[in-house]
Amino acid sequence: MTANTVTEQLTAAGRAIEHDSFSIIDAEVGPHAYSSNQWPVVRRMIHANADFDFNGLTDFHPQATDAALAAILGGASRIVADVEMICVGLSASRLAHFGLATHQFISDDDVIAQARAEDTTRAVQAMRKAHRLGLLDGAIVGIGNAPTALIEVVRLIRDEGARPALVVGMPVGFVSAAESKNLMAELTEVPWIVIRGRKGGSTLVVAAIHALLGLAEARQREAA
Template identity: 65%
Template structure:
């Protein structure tokens, strides 16, 4: 008789069969990734990012502030808001997983007032979206996750250095060729909040979603061990 499939957790696939496939994917990654220097609390985040992208270069490109994972887990467990730069991240996040922790996701890049303000100030919508989040007090104690717009990440850094924002943790993963790598280095250099970055030009909304799902899984594990 075959062993029954494990009951999936909230932060896994919705069916036991789906969870089994996901676990096998993770096992394949563990076998093929080669050596890595990530401690046990960071590797699940990197592994899920590799799973989402099939890009083994994440092994090494993903770097963590020493307190990033613990800060993210604590924020998720208390239901801190996620502030994201684009709609793609918001719609990519699992509703059951968010509801489990009571997390609200905020993004303002398509807000008509944000668009108008960006045009008036001759800046990007991403910049004004982060300012809107700060004005509403949403950046305090939140999980900020940037996967598309380097200008959003640079604005978060500016707001932190000006004392106008204090997120719990910042995921800096914008993809691209103009200021993407530089914005991540600015976040690291600022060191005003714990951070997780993908160094260089690589990044993207898919990687942010993967990282957030991994962090929610770690938070659920922490809850179950209480």
């Protein structure tokens, strides 16, 4: 069976360490109810934080992985993030292979000015800017830092007809983090992946997207 090449570590030593880590996780994780497409996402998240709690805390819309693969392989998608850390953390070569660009607006002058004028957060205004620019529709939206960004994405979906291909909603924190993810998981209009509760973070969004890119490369090879 041919292995992935684009979405793997670049050296044999790096690949061996990563594969050994995955084998340890598989051996120690215990039972889980994730599908064959969902488990690689959860496993990579566990790998990113050495935290087995993500077995159980991670929740998937039924169409989440299929929607992600369609978006990645369709050639017309993009990644919109709440913070720069996600964009920096994603592998440039893996994104380039699929023609994916990243976008984030958290530090734009107009976003900061509008947040001050409306007494909202920069994260809210950044999501609104992405929507105004037409970037949310068909995008993979990654939220790892700001619960207010995820709450705004939910509002944009419900009230303004935004239609991301997938929302990876994993903001971390103590104020509205769990609640924002519960709101996202109530939606049926758009597929989502969320972490229930307070845990999350940009690292986990990056891990989840990298796992989805790996699944996409495997699907590419099957179709070749």
